Amino acid sequence: MAPYESDDSTTGDEADDMRAGRRKATRYVVPVAVVGLAAATIGLVPAFAGSGDPDLPEVSAQQLIEKIAASDVQQLSGTVKISTDLGLPDLGGLENSLGGAAAGGRGGSGSSADPSSKLLELASGTHTLRVASDGEDKQKLSLLDKAAEYSVIHNGDEVWAYDSASNEVYHTDEAASGSADSSGKGSGDGPKDRSKDLPATPKDLAEEALKAADGTTSVTVDGTAQVAGRDAYKLLIKPKQSGSTVGAISVAVDAKTGLPLKFTLTPASGGAAVVDAGFTEVSFSKPAASTFDFEPPKGAKVTEGDEPAARDHADKGDKGGKSGKGLPGGTEGPGEEFQGLNVIGEGWNSIARFDTGGEGLPTQEAGGDAGRFLESLGDQVSGRFGSGTVFSTRLVNALITDDGKVYAGAVTKDALVKAANEAK
Template identity: 65%
Template sequence: MAPIDSDDNRTAGEGEEPRAGRRKAARYVVPVAVVGVAAATIGLVPALADSGDPDLPKVTAEQLIEKIAQSDVQQLSGTVRINTDLGLPDLGGLESGLMSGGPGSGGDGEGSAADPSAKLTALVSGSHTLRVAADGPDRQKLSLMENAAEYSLIHNGKDVWGYDSQSNEVYHSTAPDGAERPEKDVPATPKDFAEKALKSVDDTTSVTVGGTAQVAGRDAYRLVVEPKQDGSTVGAITVAVDAETGTPLKFTLTPASGGAAVVDVGFTKVSFAKPDASTFDFTPPAGAKVTEADEAGAAAKAPEQGRKAEGDLAKEMDGLKVIGEGWNAIATFDTGARGGLPTGAEGGDLGDLGGLGGFLGSFGDQVKGDFGSGTVFKTRLVNALITDDGKVYAGAVTKDALVKAADAAK
C-alpha cells in the first residue's frame, strides 16, 4: 500500500465532494474492462469523514479501506439493483440476437439457456434486479428477475445449478470443495465491484472519505476514489461502506464527461441474518430439460464460425501489452489484420462477418495521426482505437489519449 502523506488532513467537507463524474477474452470483456481497466490501481490521500447525516465516528480513508478488507460477512440476503449505462449504440435487437444464437444460449444455439456463462452477460447493460443470499463459502444463491421470469444460480455444497424459468431449462455442474460463487468473473454485487476497484494501490489515485449516507436502511461511509491523472474517462468511484460490518453496500462509477452513472450497483434491501437452509435447495422441475456441464462442454466443441472467431480473439489477446499506468493504462495488441475493420469482403483478414464490420464502422470516429489512420469506438467509459494496419488500443481513456499512444508506439 502506498505511503500516506500525513501533511494532507482535509476533511470531506473541505472541497472534497466527488466529481460527477479477458470470460475470459470476448465473453466477459465489458465487465472486466469496466472495473479492471478503469480502476487498475489506487493510491491513498487521507481525509476525515465529515459530520454528515447519519452522524458516525470520523475515520480516515486508509481505515475505511482496511475495514473493507477485514470484513468477514459470511451470511446475508437481500435485493440488489444494477444499472449500467455505457452509452452503447442501439443495435435494434442485433446484440440480443447474437447472444441468443451463441454457445450456451439454448434454443437454436448449442448448450443450455440456463448456462450462467450466457445468462449473466445480461448484467453488462441496462437495469436489472437481483436477489442474493449467502451462507458461508459453500452456499450462495443469485436470482435475476426479468419480465415476470426468473433465472437462478444456486451453489449448494458440491452442486451448482442454473435454472431458467422462461425456457424451463436446467444447467448442472459440480464445484470443487470450498469454491466461491460460480462465474465470479461477472461482478454482481457491490462487494464484487469494490474488490476489483481496490485490488491494488499506488500513487495515481486520490482516495478520500466523502461523508456518510444511508443505504438500504444501513448507516454507511462514502469512500470516494478519483484519478489524479488527466486523460481518463473516469470521474469518480464512490463506495458506500456499511459502518458496522465493513460490507460495501453500493458502488457507483461516474464518468468524467458528467451525466448519469456508468455503473450503479447497490442493495435496496439487506439483512445479515442467517438465511433459511431451504433457500439453497433445488430440485429440477418436472419436465425441465437438464444439461450437465460435461454435455455442454462437448457441444461447445462444434466447429461453429462464432466459436472460431472467439478462439482467434483469445490467441490475439496472448500478445496483449499495457502502455502507461494507473487510470491511463491502455491495452494494445496486434490482430495481424490489414485494412481496418472486417467488412465481410472476400479475403477479409478478420473473417466474414456478413458486412457487420462496415455496420459497426458507422458508429466510430475516423482519426489520423503519425500512426496512420483508424477508427475510434467510444462508450461513456471504455474507448478503443482500431488502426488500419490491424492494431488495437483500448482503455478508459479519451480519444486523444488513444491517438497519442498509437503515435508513440509507431
C-alpha cells in the first residue's frame, strides 16, 4: 500500500471523503478475515478429523473379547487422557487433604510421593497420563501436572515414585517385601501393586468391565473407529438388568494388537461420560531404556516404603487405593478387606454391604458442623430398615443407615433401599 493514499481526505471533496472512508473501512476486512479463518479452522478441523470410520473385516463380539485376552503388548509408550465426571462436588483443596489422609497424613510422616495420596486426584476432572512399558520388568506411569509431574517407575525389583513438585521420592524394594507378598494376605505391598490397582489405562478399565461380562451382560460389536491414529473395533457392553446406573461401556480395541485404546462409560441417566479414558497418542516401539532409569535427585526427600512405620501407613493407604479403584471401575465393591462384607445380588446390580460397627453418621447434635456438612451432601431416606442417608454420584450410590450399615453399588437409589429392606 502506498503510504499517503488516505491522507488526501482533507481535500474537502464530498465524494473523495466517502471513498477514502470506505477505503479505510475495507482495511479492517483483513483482521476480521483472519479471525473468521481461525474460527472456521478451529470449528471444522475436528469435524473432519472425526469422520471416516475405518473399513475392517467383521468380527464377532466373542472373537473380539478373545483378541483382548490374547493381546500381549510388551512394548508400548503413549499418552492417555482420562476424564472422570462422577458428579462429585468440586472439593478443590479438600480433596488434597483427603488424599493426604488416605496416605496416613501427608503433613506428618507421609510423603507426597506416596502413590496412594495421588489416587484421589484421578477421581475427578481431566488428567493427562503417560505410560511406557518394556516387558514385565519395566513400566512407568506418569501423571502430568501443571509444570510438574508425578511418576511411578517400576524397574526390575525396584519401584520408585517421584513427585517433582515437592521433589520427594518414595521407594520400595520388591526383593525385601516379597516375603510379605507371598504370605498371602493379598493386601498388596508397595506402589507397584497399587499402581496396577489403579485402572488408569484403557486396558485396565476394559479388563475390569469384562470381568463383569456374564449372563447379565450384553456384549456387541458396534462398528469401528479411529483412536490415536489407529484403526479400532468398538465393543459395546451393556447391562441387561434394570436398576444399574451404568448405561453402557464402549471399548475401542486396536484391530492389530487387540489392545484396548479407549474406554467410555456412560451413565444410565444420560449426559456426559462418567469415565472417558483413551490414548491420544500411542506407539508400539521400544521406549528408550533411560525412561526406566531412576536415581533420586540430590537433596530429594526419600521415603522408604519398607520401614515398619511406613509399611503401616502404606497398608492404610492401600485401602484408600482400593476404594478409589471401586469408583472408576464401577463394578467392584469398595475393597475386600472391610470386615463383614457381603455382596447382595449379582452382575451389574450387585451391592456391597458391610457393617462399619459404628453408629452411622454423626448426627447434627453429635457431629456438629461436620455432621451438618455430611448431611447436606446426602439425601435422607427411610424404609423398613430404619432410616439413613444416601450419598449419590453419577455412578456409585451408597446408603449409610443410622445403625452403621453401608450399602454401596453402581445401582439406583431405589435399588439400594430395596436391598436394605430385604436384608433386614
